[in-house]
Amino acid sequence: MATAQLQKERQLQREVSRLVGSAVPGVEVLALELTGKDRFCVYVDHAQGVDHALCGRVTAALRGYLDEYTVEVSSPGFDRPLRTREHFERAVGKTVRVKTETGRARGVVVSAGERTMQVENGAGPVDISYDEIVRANLIDEGTNG
DSSP: OOHHHHHHHHHHHHHHHHHHHHHSTTOEEEEEEEEETTEEEEEEEOTTOOOHHHHHHHHHHTGGGTTTOEEEEEOOOTTOBOOSHHHHHHTTTSEEEEEESSOEEEEEEEEEOSSEEEEEOSSOEEEEEGGGEEEEEEOOOOSOO
16 A cells, blocks of 8 residues: 555544544544545444444544545454554454555464564564554454354
8 A cells, every 4th residue: 555545544544533433422433444546434343333323323423524535334343453552452362464564464463562563473473563554454263154
């Protein structure tokens, strides 16, 4: 992903997180992904779960973006997006897939520190700075099926 696009995505996520946080209490914006030149998807979570009505309330809060963007609001699903230290703290012991500006990693989250998270993939632990992460997701390791 081009650096300018990544910066735009991060800026949009900060704006959208503030807006949604004040307009729809209890909703956490997990991630925002630009899915095209003029469209983005917002992944949200809530302690009581995410349903169609909640997605509608979040979409309504983002009405100001609809002139410039097509906006999709989604629940995190099994491959929950991870972007912040708090997300990685909750993922310790779980398998993740991480894409950085320079490469990719897959493994178990060993720790989530102040500025980096650590993933173990069998070849020794690897430190990854949160600032370098372009995308990261839990890998669903549910039951066989």
